[in-house]
Amino acid sequence: MKKRVVVGLSGGVDSSVAAALLKEQGYDVIGLFMRNWDSTTNNDILGNPTIDDDICPQEIDYQDAEKVANKLGVPIFRVDFIKEYWDNVFTYFLDEYKKGRTPNPDILCNKYIKFDAFIEHAKQFNPDYIAMGHYARVEHGDHPKLLRGIDNNKDQTYFLSQLTEKQLSHTLFPVGELTKQEVRDIAHKYDLATKDKKDSTGICFIGERDFNRFLANYLPSQSGNMITEDGDVLNTHQGLMYYTIGQRKGLGIGGSNQYDNKPWFVIGKNLETNDLIIGQGFHHPVLYSDSCIVEDVNLINLKRFEGPLYCTAKFRYRQQDHPVTIEFNDDDTLQVTFEQDIRAITPGQAAVFYDGEVCLGGGFIKAAYKNGQKRQY
The missing domain is CATH 2.30.30.280 (Adenine nucleotide alpha hydrolases-like domains)
Known part of the structure; x- marks a missing residue:
């Protein structure tokens, strides 16, 4: 009997190829398109009018996802996670900006929507796995590990660092073993509607809008x-x-x-x-820190440890790895000490830790320090 997998079809080339590969490998594939933001009106989820007439291209994305599903001969369903997205991602996004911090909502979207609400909804199909088009890998076993994607330039483990072992145990990342060019080649091989589609950038609810103008709709x-x-x-x-x-x-x-x-x-x-x-000056000395405090810590396949742990860390997506030492504080935050001073450690951004190819998890930067003095960030 075929194993069943529910694939998050976003209307992009990566998830399209993920579905194609799973179909080729003999899985019983079901597509599920997530609608996370109300792009059909100019109102927010509470019914408040916004001042921006532009909308996210979600309808176009759904049409592309549908074309791909039809081409591959897999059923596709559409589900609204608008309320869940508002409660768990967008509210956090606004709260962080109120505090003067710089949030990363994509990480919360993965934690609460794509690998939580999505999984709960997918259970009605009795799947063996769910799958996404992320550039990452999972080493399955008694204690699943999250591994970097083969394509270092596209690796997305930074955005997956808040996932748990339980979430990873039922997850497949079919494109994690491929480069972006190989994904494009496969999309052309199957003549998928998304084969030449431009990669999406930014946050869906902002899209191509002017960021400041959008934010002014919600925060004075x-x-x-x-x-x-x-x-x-x-x-x-x-x-x-x-x-x-x-x-x-x-x-x-x-x-x-x-x-x-x-x-x-x-x-x-x-x-x-x-x-x-x-x-x-780009290298203004005030921009450099030698340590930081990380809160909301999530460790993957790693229990709370005693004493210092040596590893590497990223403090922004696509940033190079920095050698660091991490150690738990009494309040369950992490004290992160840098081997060399690092520029622009920004509260609200994610700190993600690695042991070689293995992503150990991460948390969010609470404060940055230099010589024991808190930076005024």
Whole structure:
């Protein structure tokens, strides 16, 4: 009897090829398209009107997913996770920006939607596995391990770092063993409707919209001063939530007689005074930290350990691995010490840990430090 797998068909080339490969391998494949954001109206989930007329291209994505399913001869179903997405992802997204932090909602989307709500919905089909088009691998066994994708440039374990062993035990990542070019080649081999479709970028609920304009629909912005470390006011900002540590673009500061023409960067935020702190030079010393605290820790196939653990870490997607030492604090946060100072460690972003090819899990950056002093990020 064929094993059954429910595939998350997103309307992109990666999930399309995942379904094709599983079908080729003899699985009984069912496609499931997730609708996570209400893109049919200009209202949010609470019925509040927004000021932006653009919508996410979800309807086009569903049509593409349907074409792929029909081509492969697999049934496809559509499910709405709009409320779940709002409750577990978008509310978090807004709350983080209220705190002046820079969130990563894709990680929460994987944790609560694609590998939680999706799995619960898929149970009605009695599957042996669920599958997604992520560039990652799972080593199944008594204690499943999450491994990096073969294509280092596309590896997505950073976004999967909050998954649990239980979630991984029933998950397949068919394209994890392939490069992006090999995925494209297979899509052409099967003549799939998505074979030349451009990869999606950004967050679905923002899409191609102007980010600041979108965010203003939900959070009132409060302008303030853009100041140097010495307190000189050089410009005004539109709201601290619109800026991230290490940012250069959008500051609107030109040269002046008082300062040379080195570029300016965001080097800190003062939430109490609503000041955005800026400094000159990509390698401004205030941008560098030697340690950080990580909260909401999720470890995969690794129990709470005693003493220091040496591994590598990524603090942004596609960032190079940095050698670090991690150790649990009494409050279950992680103390992460860097072998060398690292630039722009940003509260709200994910810290993800690795032992070679194995992703050990991760958490979210609470604060960054230099010589024991908390950075004003």
